[in-house]
Amino acid sequence: MITRAPAPGIREPREEAPRRGIARRLARATRALATPLLPDDYLALVNPLWSTRALRGRIVATRPVGHATTELTIRPGAGWAGHRPGQHLGIGVEIGGRRHWRTYSITSAPGDEHLTVSVTAVPDGSVSTFLARTAAPGELLTLGPAIGDFAPEHDGPLLALTGGSGITPILGHLAGGAGTATGADTVVVHSGRGERVHGDDLGRLAASRPRLRVHEHDSGSGRLRPADLDDLVPDWRERTVLVCGPAEMIDEFSAHVAEAGATCLVERFRPPEPVAEGTGGRVTFTASGIVAEADAVTPLLRAGEDAGALLPSGCRMGICHTCVGRLRSGAVLDLQTGELHIADDTTEADDAVVVRTCVSAAAGDCRLDL
Amino acid sequence: MSVTSPSLRSTSTVANPEVVPDHVTRINEAKTPTGPGRPGASTAHITPSTAHLSTEDIERIGAELEAMRDEVMSSLGEADAQYIRRVIKTQRGLEIAGRIMLLGALFPPAFVLGTASLGVAKILENMEIGHNVLHGQWDWMRDPEIHSTTWEWDAVSTAEGWQHAHNYLHHTYTNVHGKDRDIGYNLLRIDPDQPWAPHYLFQFLSNAGLALIFEWGIAMFDLEIDEVQRGEKTWADKKPAIMGMLRKAGKQMLKDYVVFPALSGPSFVPAAVGGLVANLMRNVWGHAVIFCGHFPVEVETFDEERLENESQAEWYVRQMLGSANIEGSTLLHIMTGNLSHQIEHHLFPDMPSNHYARIAPQVRDLCRRYGLPYHSGPMWKQYGGVLWKIARLSFPGGHEAVEKRRRRGLPVIGEAVATLRRLRDGAAPAAA
Numbered sequence: 001m002i003t004r005a006p007a008p009g010i011r012e013p014r015e016e017a018p019r020r021g022i023a024r025r026l027a028r029a030t031r032a033l034a035t036p037l038l039p040d041d042y043l044a045l046v047n048p049l050w051s052t053r054a055l056r057g058r059i060v061a062t063r064p065v066g067h068a069t070t071e072l073t074i075r076p077g078a079g080w081a082g083h084r085p086g087q088h089l090g091i092g093v094e095i096g097g098r099r100h101w102r103t104y105s106i107t108s109a110p111g112d113e114h115l116t117v118s119v120t121a122v123p124d125g126s127v128s129t130f131l132a133r134t135a136a137p138g139e140l141l142t143l144g145p146a147i148g149d150f151a152p153e154h155d156g157p158l159l160a161l162t163g164g165s166g167i168t169p170i171l172g173h174l175a176g177g178a179g180t181a182t183g184a185d186t187v188v189v190h191s192g193r194g195e196r197v198h199g200d201d202l203g204r205l206a207a208s209r210p211r212l213r214v215h216e217h218d219s220g221s222g223r224l225r226p227a228d229l230d231d232l233v234p235d236w237r238e239r240t241v242l243v244c245g246p247a248e249m250i251d252e253f254s255a256h257v258a259e260a261g262a263t264c265l266v267e268r269f270r271p272p273e274p275v276a277e278g279t280g281g282r283v284t285f286t287a288s289g290i291v292a293e294a295d296a297v298t299p300l301l302r303a304g305e306d307a308g309a310l311l312p313s314g315c316r317m318g319i320c321h322t323c324v325g326r327l328r329s330g331a332v333l334d335l336q337t338g339e340l341h342i343a344d345d346t347t348e349a350d351d352a353v354v355v356r357t358c359v360s361a362a363a364g365d366c367r368l369d370l
Numbered sequence: 371m372s373v374t375s376p377s378l379r380s381t382s383t384v385a386n387p388e389v390v391p392d393h394v395t396r397i398n399e400a401k402t403p404t405g406p407g408r409p410g411a412s413t414a415h416i417t418p419s420t421a422h423l424s425t426e427d428i429e430r431i432g433a434e435l436e437a438m439r440d441e442v443m444s445s446l447g448e449a450d451a452q453y454i455r456r457v458i459k460t461q462r463g464l465e466i467a468g469r470i471m472l473l474g475a476l477f478p479p480a481f482v483l484g485t486a487s488l489g490v491a492k493i494l495e496n497m498e499i500g501h502n503v504l505h506g507q508w509d510w511m512r513d514p515e516i517h518s519t520t521w522e523w524d525a526v527s528t529a530e531g532w533q534h535a536h537n538y539l540h541h542t543y544t545n546v547h548g549k550d551r552d553i554g555y556n557l558l559r560i561d562p563d564q565p566w567a568p569h570y571l572f573q574f575l576s577n578a579g580l581a582l583i584f585e586w587g588i589a590m591f592d593l594e595i596d597e598v599q600r601g602e603k604t605w606a607d608k609k610p611a612i613m614g615m616l617r618k619a620g621k622q623m624l625k626d627y628v629v630f631p632a633l634s635g636p637s638f639v640p641a642a643v644g645g646l647v648a649n650l651m652r653n654v655w656g657h658a659v660i661f662c663g664h665f666p667v668e669v670e671t672f673d674e675e676r677l678e679n680e681s682q683a684e685w686y687v688r689q690m691l692g693s694a695n696i697e698g699s700t701l702l703h704i705m706t707g708n709l710s711h712q713i714e715h716h717l718f719p720d721m722p723s724n725h726y727a728r729i730a731p732q733v734r735d736l737c738r739r740y741g742l743p744y745h746s747g748p749m750w751k752q753y754g755g756v757l758w759k760i761a762r763l764s765f766p767g768g769h770e771a772v773e774k775r776r777r778r779g780l781p782v783i784g785e786a787v788a789t790l791r792r793l794r795d796g797a798a799p800a801a802a
Binding site for chain 2: 032033035036037041042045053054094096097098099287288290305308309310
């Protein structure tokens with residue numbers, strides 16, 4: 001994940017992650033020696049994990065947790081600021097010399113020495129296939145910071161409704177202590193068809209945690225319906241409901257829970273279907289001068305990255321607003337809201353038009369201050 | 371690349387040089403989209419070396435070059451990424467080795483080896499890494515650590531200022547009188563069309579001086595102080611750029627002449643001298659390579675009116691005629707940052723430099739087939755041509771002498787014309 005502009009660069013040396021005592025003083029003194037680079041650029045020659053300039057991680061173990069799913073154990077480098085249960089992170093891998101970013105839920109506990117994520121190889125998915133099938137211990141990855149807010153604000157009882165790989169952020173909560181003697185009382189209702197991603201782990205946890213109940217539903221025999229909740233979890237209305245799974249499932253259950261007046265948090269892995277189409281056009285990114293041809297449905301972020309621009313990005317589905325940039329001129333269509341944003345060079349800074357590049361497409365030629 | 375969208379370098383931009391895009395223009399994206407035979411087309415593209423070519427021929431040349439570019443750009447992959455990372459690693463290794471040896475600079479062998487290692491590191495950093503990264507040649511990797519928007523180089527000029535002056539002004543207006551403000555035109559009379567003045571009598575010396583302080587020359591040139599002299603900008607406009615440059619230069623000086631020598635303790639003076647010599651090595655080498663790229667005597671210069679409605683293909687031809695290559699070993703190519711393939715670099719400034727050597731024979735063959743000169747020669751010959759021109763032009767006149775040597779560099783036109791006729795008759799009988 002690329003942090004918010006300016007991109008992690010040397011031209012504007014960003015604040016280095018806090019280090020302790022001697023290390024910090026040394027780091028400051030070595031700045032003068034390393035200019036115009038950073039000391040970290042030289043440290044990275046010895047071990048890339050020592051650099052805080054670009055957050056890196058190394059795969060230390062892989063473990064199959066489903067027929068197409070692999071759990072990766074990653075040692076994060078210096079500068080990893082930790083995470084909270086339910087969060088996800090961007091993982092950058094290089095394929096064909098180009099860096100590609102994807103987002104995965106963190107399934108390990110905060111404070112663990114290593115991070116774990118689970119990657120399911122999807123057909124035609126170059127990054128997921130690489131991570132799930134090819135990547136071996138020793139592989140160096142680029143990491144983004146942990147982001148996301150898929151966690152209740154209090155320690156009350158939880159109900160997790162998950163489908164397929166939607167179990168992963170809940171595994172993060174379980175790793176963080178949900179369902180243990182001192183953790184939140186937790187019920188997990190997990191739907192899957194045939195394949196049980198992390199099925200064994202779930203079974204093991206259910207058997208050992210006093211305040212955790214797991215109900216596994218085989219959706220091959222019919223989908224789970226909101227109406228089934230009353231039988232499965234009679235007290236669900238008193239719980240904070242976390243929903244993660246296919247889009248229809250999220251829509252159906254979150255509406256039902258909201259209707260009952262209970263708290264509902266959702267986590268999506270894919271952006272909602274676009275409600276509108278742009279017209280495509282020529283997109284200029286003013287920071288680099290890169291010009292990209294974008295079609296009607298390709299998000300500006302994708303079009304820019306494919307043309308070689310370094311752009312900030314986060315969730316890549318319109319939630320986190322990490323990727324936003326000012327529209328300098330032209331028109332841009334928000335694919336999720338159908339809203340058309342228009343600016344021209346006379347638009348005052350106070351009225352700046354800011355667009356989410358990950359879910360917006362060009363509606364004619366436009367220029368973005370990114 | 372679209373030929374229908376509005377261009378950053380439309381006619382109005384050419385007519386009004388102050389309308390400059392507010393960012394660094396990617397040259398290959400910013401060419402005039404007008405085609406051949408368009409209304410108002412200028413005939414200024416017809417120079418002695420292109421007089422035998424029709425507009426269609428030039429368009430064909432352009433199409434062939436586009437195809438060459440597309441082929442390379444779509445082939446980029448892991449091997450290229452490994453190449454640039456290997457060069458960066460080597461450069462940083464050499465720099466560390468040089469600095470460590472200079473810690474004991476009182477010991478003569480350590481002084482010599484340390485200085486050499488540091489000098490080579492600085493050359494690699496400026497040429498094969500800095501120059502090329504700042505051109506965006508490696509942006510396709512999307513690695514923020516090797517990207518034109520984040521790179522800062524080991525020179526007193528700021529990357530940002532250099533990108534504007536070099537990537538935009540020099541690469542767009544290559545060898546155009548009064549437009550190309552690449553280093554040299556400010557200080558020296560490098561083209562017979564520049565009016566003579568008495569101070570040019572000493573330009574052989576000023577050139578040597580410029581070579582020694584080349585990085586400062588670039589930094590000064592990037593500031594475009596002449597805009598203030600002409601009243602286009604005020605000192606207040608220039609202040610941020612000047613302050614930025616001074617800050618950068620201060621850090622560079624501190625590192626080379628204070629911090630590292632201080633770490634060397636008793637070796638302070640020889641260590642500082644080592645840093646100075648390394649900087650001089652880089653300056654003299656950079657100066658020689660840059661001057662060999664555009665100023666050998668055979669290389670053409672162009673009139674401003676040529677820019678009027680210049681088509682993309684004509685732009686390509688101007689880039690080829692206005693640049694010169696240096697022949698030599700792979701090591702020479704890497705040490706020049708592959709600017710020894712100046713022709714290929716000017717055609718495709720954002721193509722990764724490790725591909726220039728591969729396409730150079732194709733470009734040379736293209737020039738041969740169309741009867742165009744392909745200026746290429748060993749370093750002694752190219753630099754000799756530069757020095758001869760500087761010497762001759764320190765005196766008034768020189769038009770005939772330069773023109774004579776220029777024509778001598780042209781290929782045998784007759785043969786080329788015959789080839790072209792055959793080609794044209796075969797390709798498009800209607801045009802015969």
